[in-house]
Amino acid sequence: MAISSELLSAIISFLMTIFILSYLIRDNPLFRAAIYVFVGISAGYVAAVAWRQVLFPLLIEPIWTGAVFSNPAQAILLFFPLIGSAFLLTKVSPRLGGLGHLPMAYLVGIGAGVTIGGAVLGTLIPQINSTFEAFDLELAAASGRNLLLTTVNSSIMLLGVIGTLAYFHFGARLHSDGSVRRNVFINILTWVGRIYIAITFGVLFAGVYSAALTALIERIDSMRIFFNQITLSL
């Protein structure tokens, strides 16, 4: 009897689900086997995507087809990543690995530039703006919101933002009695910040738990469908 690819996919999917769920009992060889296969397939898939989507079209193909030789500008543009790639590949060898520091420094530099730019323009400025825009009573009046309630809620939010930031402030001063303590005002703000952080993580926990529960229900449903398929095929 020939097994269709759909049925084979359902059988393997079912086995992977059972093997991984077996971890609920305890760590066992079936769970480990499933995880090693998962890691292997994922790593192979990522390597294939890196080759097919990035390296081949951007680096190898222009050289392979000779397009780079007819266009000096493209040749110059490809020269640096080609040399960098060769240096980076030396990381595999412990003896030549030092050469890989240069392209790694390049990647870290680019990463740092992108991170700082993204943090300033994408997070810091918009978040600070939003904190103060909440006090915009004209906007609140235009959207029909209660002005007193908006002011109270905005003040609670401002206190929360400052408190949360104070919680992550670990600076302390040496006092005359030799102890190292934080400022009393910062300590009060830190305590307030802890309350906000507890509530924030509670909401995040609820979100993650909902997603995990959805995944569990989907897996149980997929097993039910698999049993139905098997029953029907028999």
Next chain:
Amino acid sequence: MRVFAVAIAFSVGLLVLLGYFVPSETLLVDVRLVLVQWAVILAAVAVLVGVLNLLGVHWQKIQRRQKGGAYSILLIVSLFSAAVLGIFVGTDSPTLRFYLEAIIIPAEATLMALLAVTLVYASARLLRHRPDLMSFLFLGTAVITLFAAAPLPFGKVPPLNLLSDFLSPWLTQVFATAGSRGILIGIALGAITTGLRAMFGIDRQYGGN
């Protein structure tokens, strides 16, 4: 070599950073795009180096007949089959799609499903080991948010409707927004500091002491 590496990190970091803050028609923006494209190529090579390193570690485990070597054989076989198929046949080939649908997606979904059980276990442990105000606030908020979002079989009956209509939105939109805003600003400040330390060579994540 070390000075050269720091100079590279600083100069490319500065060029990319300046590219964010200058008008979009300038040459600096084009330079930033070229630099980022080179980084994409080098990052793809770094992925390959990582995969080769993974292969090397597990190959050594098999050669030295270490404990768990049988799992390493499984890993190497599955890695090779996916990589060879993906590279030579294409990432959208039916066989690789089969791997994706039969192994990767179910495994990821089941790992996520495991989280549903482990989170409940972790919550119970939290209450047992740290029964303080913050733990009760954390779990209380989680329970209120979950109850408010859940479609209850008996509908929105008082006083449960207060949870979904008033308390949960207030906690989520005022307190949690403020907390997450503070955390995000903190993360951004931390990212800026870390980025500057990397650019100036104070932290050298790329190697070289």
